[in-house]
Amino acid sequence: MSGEKSLLRILSCGSVDDGKSTLIGRILYDCGILYEDQLALLEKERTSEGLPDFSCLLDGLLAEREQAITIDVAYRSFRTATRRYLVADAPGHEQYTRNMITGASHADVALLLIDATRADKGLLPQTVRHTAIASLLGIRDIIVAINKMDRVEYKQSAFALIEEEYREKICELPFRSVYCVPVSALHGDNICHKSEATHWYAGPTVLDILENWEPVNATSQPFRMPVQWVARQGDFRGLAGTVVSGELRPGQKLVVQPSGVTATVRSLASFDGNMPMAARDQSVCVQLEEDVDVSRGDILADEDVPLDVADQFAARIVCLSESALVPGRSYIFRHGTSEANATILSLSSCLDLNTLCEAPAKELKQNDIGSIKISLSRPLPFAPYNENQDLGGFLLVDRVSGNTVGAGMLQYALYRSHTIQRHNFTINKAAQATQKNQHPCVFWFTGLSASGKSTLANLAAQELYAAGRHIYTLDGDNLRHRLNRDLGFTMGDRAENIRRAGEVACLLADAGLIVLASFISPNKEERAALRERFESGEFFEIFVDTPLEVCAARDPKGLYAQAVSGKIPNFTGVSAPFDVPDNPDLHLDGTKKPEELLVQLMRFIMTQV
Amino acid sequence: MHLSPHLHALEAESIHILREVAAGFEKPVMLYSIGKDSSTMLHLARKAFYPAAIPFPLMHVDTTWKFREMILFRERMAKEHKLNLIVYTNPAGHEDNVTPFTYGSARYTDIMKTEALRQALDKYGFDAAIGGARRDEEKSRAKERIFSVRASGHRWNARNQRAELWRLYNTRLGLGETMRVFPLSNWTELDVWEYILAESIPIVPLYFTKERPVIRRSGAWIMIDNPEKMVYEPGESLELRRIRFRTLGCWPLSGAIESEAESVADIVAEIRGARYSERQGRLIDSDQAGSMEKKKQAGYF
Structure with a gap:
């Protein structure tokens, strides 16, 4: 059956009330694939005009039925004699844009609805927004169904007005095809059947376009496969994954990235016997001739055309979380089958979805689409998103909640990451540590202002120094006088303050020193990121737990008094939050006497150094 | 047998998902309910990790009211494929004699399936449970992600689902959270049957027609699997x-x-011409409006 067509994934989108759910319901109905019990439901659910309410087939959540809106993406399957379809029906409200993006990332074609009765009122922002998002996520073909033609007496002028305005608005977006079709989802005009009422329209119906859709030709792309899983059985060792580009055959030469080791394909194992060839989107298990070190997260690539490897990128990103994405904060970066730590270096601009122009921005709020520079903890092989979605798409994940807070698209590697090579010096951390006869590590004191962090660090430093240890004491206030003098107390600046302090601590530990660092460091994500910057056994979080009332009563610098009177904004404990550590390495009761605490502290420190 | 392009695509997607679960979680489990969807999932899991064994256990939440042929089939599969199979029954429900006859179907399902599943997941400390649900089964399922987070207490928050893009699944969990994973999300009933046909996947013989002892109840044919336990209603x-x-x-x-x-x-051939949806035979879904969504909020799979 070589004439069979592939699965086609459709995104249905458009502003709220333009009739998306109704249109999909109509397609299901016209294709004759509704079951009797679903038809019975249609009989019960009627619109105010007494026509069947097709949207009742899709809006599935109770809240959606109650509010008569679509909240989340609904996936619907249907098939015709020609092909099998999967429709992602995306919500129209702006606040659910992240759900729309979920649908768009899986779609081959976008089906956008516009309400014809609004012809004289101009395009709705959500119409433009959805078109831009579809384009941004790489959808190349868009069908614009200008709906509710029955309500404008099927007038060509209404249709032409919208078509002209729409085409002009989106002419810069790189679509392969843009079809405009006059339809009535309620009555079924030009959906699956050509309408008698629009004799002036000679183009195809919505279904005609879908049935004849062909993918963008993707042959002759170089081979790429992120390794998902290493399958071991006796002597057999296979690298399992999904081919995301190109083809693979036994005998082919590959390079394992990022390590750069080369290897040859021995066989493509599968449950149904060895395969002669594997193509894009197929799942395979690759057996190599050579016994090379490969694990999950590595990418197998064509030896002659390897991927670029970089650790700093320019990228587009959609903010998916309720709290803003902030430069300086650290996130988990998921890409292909690998993970790294990432920091947003800077925010270049934010896309204005009304004008489709870039505008300057300080932070990215939920649903904002921004251009950023991002830095990773290690170099990764990648491809620009517009070349390959699997190798250019990434997620930013909050390291505490585990939530997906950003969806990004890599554009290009920053010039710097190509040219800056790490140099391996002979006198390294191990050599430094041996010379000083100690185990370099960082003791990180966290707690409210005036909790006693610096006092304790200072006492401990004296003891260690007296014992002949090589130490350094880092202090938040002192660092802010020099290295961090350009930073304030906004969320982003606080994150950058801690990031820099962590980097300094890391350099000092590299020099073989024992570091005592006192920073309020109120944010647990930032503390978690710090920990991951170090090897295990090198970083210890010490929580100086002193109640706010006690700190405020001490108030040696008079800061609490000023904070309470509103003179100092964003003061931790008063007007900014402090995340209590869940699981510190050492928990000190700050209400006890410093001498008493020092005994407890030194007992802990001496077991580590 | 030749797989059509769309079955090929669905198979590859499911295999990709199963491998992500194995790689992304510490203690995953595959829920095995012995039906055609579970049989398909088992087949896909064997393919996903071939030639190695399936790297996670399978678990059947047994209400003790399953068809006898289902249990025979389960034992046969476990033996043939050397499966690491866990069978769990809610002990409290069993001791209190919770049966489909003594309790209403909603209450019975709640105790023997929903509650039992929660107990089993907690008992073994599974952080991810793979289920065979499909988006074409029911409207609230059509809205659910493939990787679907459950808050502590196994609750599903339909309004706050993670965005799920590309083939890139976020397997991270917050404190107390667990994951439900549905590798067959994008399959339809017909896809499953066509795949079973193409791949010669064994299924429970109850799917094939035979003369069987039945009664008529609430407009459905109920087969008397165990006459000793059957409670008849008048007429x-x-x-x-x-x-x-x-x-x-x-x-x-x-x-x-x-x-x-x-x-x-x-x-x-029959499904291609079917006039009624698959779930209409199930007595538990029509208990109340939005009943599946409410069950899921409470922790039903």
């Missing part, structure tokens, strides 16, 4: 009918259909 009488099942569950709650389908090919 019900036993008869023999040529019936088969579209979905399998607890025998007192599974409605059969009259059919002449004796092979998988017959079933595919």
Whole structure:
């Protein structure tokens, strides 16, 4: 059956009330694939005009039925004699844009609805927004169904007005095809059947376009496969994954990235016997001739055309979380089958979805689409998103909640990451540590202002120094006088303050020193990121737990008094939050006497150094 | 047998998902309910990790009211494929004699399936549970992600689902959270049957038509699997009918259909021309409006 067509994934989108759910319901109905019990439901659910309410087939959540809106993406399957379809029906409200993006990332074609009765009122922002998002996520073909033609007496002028305005608005977006079709989802005009009422329209119906859709030709792309899983059985060792580009055959030469080791394909194992060839989107298990070190997260690539490897990128990103994405904060970066730590270096601009122009921005709020520079903890092989979605798409994940807070698209590697090579010096951390006869590590004191962090660090430093240890004491206030003098107390600046302090601590530990660092460091994500910057056994979080009332009563610098009177904004404990550590390495009761605490502290420190 | 392009695509997607689960979680489990969807999942899991064994256990939450042929089939599969199979039954429900006859179907399902599943997941400390649910089964399922987070207490928050882009699944969990994973999300009932046909996947014989003892109840044919345990209502009488099942569950709650389908090919032909959706045979979904969504909020799979 070589004439069979592939699965086609459709995104249905458009502003709220333009009739998306109704249109999909109509397609299901016209294709004759509704079951009797679903038809019975249609009989019960009627619109105010007494026509069947097709949207009742899709809006599935109770809240959606109650509010008569679509909240989340609904996936619907249907098939015709020609092909099998999967429709992602995306919500129209702006606040659910992240759900729309979920649908768009899986779609081959976008089906956008516009309400014809609004012809004289101009395009709705959500119409433009959805078109831009579809384009941004790489959808190349868009069908614009200008709906509710029955309500404008099927007038060509209404249709032409919208078509002209729409085409002009989106002419810069790189679509392969843009079809405009006059339809009535309620009555079924030009959906699956050509309408008698629009004799002036000679183009195809919505279904005609879908049935004849062909993918963008993707042959002759170089081979790429992120390794998902290493399958071991006796002597057999296979690298399992999904081919995301190109083809693979036994005998082919590959390079394992990022390590750069080369290897040859021995066989493509599968449950149904060895395969002669594997193509894009197929799942395979690759057996190599050579016994090379490969694990999950590595990418197998064509030896002659390897991927670029970089650790700093320019990228587009959609903010998916309720709290803003902030430069300086650290996130988990998921890409292909690998993970790294990432920091947003800077925010270049934010896309204005009304004008489709870039505008300057300080932070990215939920649903904002921004251009950023991002830095990773290690170099990764990648491809620009517009070349390959699997190798250019990434997620930013909050390291505490585990939530997906950003969806990004890599554009290009920053010039710097190509040219800056790490140099391996002979006198390294191990050599430094041996010379000083100690185990370099960082003791990180966290707690409210005036909790006693610096006092304790200072006492401990004296003891260690007296014992002949090589130490350094880092202090938040002192660092802010020099290295961090350009930073304030906004969320982003606080994150950058801690990031820099962590980097300094890391350099000092590299020099073989024992570091005592006192920073309020109120944010647990930032503390978690710090920990991951170090090897295990090198970083210890010490929580100086002193109640706010006690700190405020001490108030040696008079800061609490000023904070309470509103003179100092964003003061931790008063007007900014402090995340209590869940699981510190050492928990000190700050209400006890410093001498008493020092005994407890030194007992802990001496077991580590 | 040749796989059509769309089955090929669905198979590759499911295999990709199963491998991500194995790689992304510390203690995943595959829920095995013995039906056609579970049989398909088992087959896909064997393919995903071939030639190695499936790297996670399978678990059947047994209400003790499953068809006898289902249990025989389960034991046969476990033996043939050397599966690491866990069978769990809610002990409290069992001791209190919670049966489909003593309790309403909603309450019975809640205790013996929903509550039992929660207990089992907590008991073994599974952080991810793979289920065979499909988006075409029911409207709230059409809205659920493939990787679906459950808050502590196994609750599903339909309004706050993670964005799920590309083939890139976020397997991270917050404190107290667990994951439900649905590798067959994008399959339809017909896809499953066509795949079973193409791949010659073994299934429970109850899917094939045979003359079986039944009664008529609430407009459905209920097969008497265990006459000793059957509780009749006034006016019900036993008869023999040529019936088969579209979905399998607890025998007192599974409605059969009259059919002449004796092979998988017959079933595919029958489903292609089917006029009623698959779940209409299940007595538990129509208890109350939005009933599946409410069950899921409470922790039903």
